[in-house]
Amino acid sequence: MKHPMASSRVRRSTAAAGSAGRDVGLKPDLEPKQAWARIAIVLLAGVLAGCTLPGPAKQATVTHVLTVTELPVSTGPRAGGVLLLADTRAGDFLAGNRIAFSRAEGTLGRYQYAHWHEPPARAFQDALRRQLNAGGPFDAVVGFDAGVLGEQVLNTRLLAFHHDAAQIPGHARVELEAELVERANARLLARAGFVAEAPAPSHDAAGAAAALGEASARVIADVQAWLAQVRAAHAR
Numbered sequence: 265m266k267h268p269m270a271s272s273r274v275r276r277s278t279a280a281a282g283s284a285g286r287d288v289g290l291k292p293d294l295e296p297k298q299a300w301a302r303i304a305i306v307l308l309a310g311v312l313a314g315c316t317l318p319g320p321a322k323q324a325t326v327t328h329v330l331t332v333t334e335l336p337v338s339t340g341p342r343a344g345g346v347l348l349l350a351d352t353r354a355g356d357f358l359a360g361n362r363i364a365f366s367r368a369e370g371t372l373g374r375y376q377y378a379h380w381h382e383p384p385a386r387a388f389q390d391a392l393r394r395q396l397n398a399g400g401p402f403d404a405v406v407g408f409d410a411g412v413l414g415e416q417v418l419n420t421r422l423l424a425f426h427h428d429a430a431q432i433p434g435h436a437r438v439e440l441e442a443e444l445v446e447r448a449n450a451r452l453l454a455r456a457g458f459v460a461e462a463p464a465p466s467h468d469a470a471g472a473a474a475a476l477g478e479a480s481a482r483v484i485a486d487v488q489a490w491l492a493q494v495r496a497a498h499a500r
Contacts, residue, residue, distance in 0.1 A: 328363065328473035329381045332391035335485040339400055339492035343499060347402040347491075348414035348447065352389035354422040359383060363469050363476075364426035365434075372426060378469030384425045388440075388480055392420070395484050401495040416453065418491070419443040424459075427472030433464045436475030438483050444494055454494045458483045 358364065361383055362374035380387065396405040406412045424439035438460050444453045460482035464471035 323377045325377045327379050327381055330387040331477040332480045334395050335481050337485045337488045343401045343495045344403050346414040347405045348408045348417045349393050349405055350408045350419045352385040352420045354385035358425050365429045366426050367429050375469040385422050392484050400488050401492045417445045417447050433467040436462045436479040438479040440483050456490050458486045
């Protein structure tokens with residue numbers, strides 16, 4: 265279909281009686297400047313109308329708190345001493361506040377409208393410190409930068425902390441690496457890896473958050489038991 269202004273339509277005017285057949289000239293319907301001005305007005309009106317059309321409502325972002333329930337662990341009597349807990353480290357992908365998921369092995373994504381209240385490594389570290397103080401082989405567990413003298417240092421690193429969503433509803437996976445170091449001489453006393461999974465109650469970010477809290481509790485319980493064994497072995 266041709267644009268209405270692609271070619272100007274013309275009208276042939278003839279004179280009145282007495283000048284029949286004499287050409288009085290060709291005149292376009294619209295002058296070029298006027299035509300383009302009208303087109304511009306129509307286009308602008310369309311743009312403004314598009315700007316006022318209601319779009320889909322933006323989904324609200326939900327903030328989740330990592331909830332870690334303490335699991336009963338038999339660690340025996342406290343062996344005394346103060347444990348210094350270094351900051352839990354994590355890879356760049358887990359450094360932010362977004363909840364991670366995986367739909368295929370070797371891939372990771374982030375939920376668009378769901379965030380953690382704080383980075384998962386920090387939340388995990390806080391839960392680990394609380395539960396080691398509640399039940400563990402040391403008299404006290406404090407942060408490495410707390411200004412307290414301690415005999416040993418626990419280094420931890422999160423290797424995995426995500427919702428495995430390849431199947432519905434999926435499960436949470438938490439993987440941790442831990443090292444116990446003698447502070448006085450920087451001697452490595454023990455190293456271990458821990459992995460725990462927990463079923464997700466739903467195939468979404470809320471289910472992922474709940475399952476990651478449960479899997480974290482299982483890993484922390486395993487760390488408690490491991491520290492008790494290491495302390496008992498070095499006490500002999």
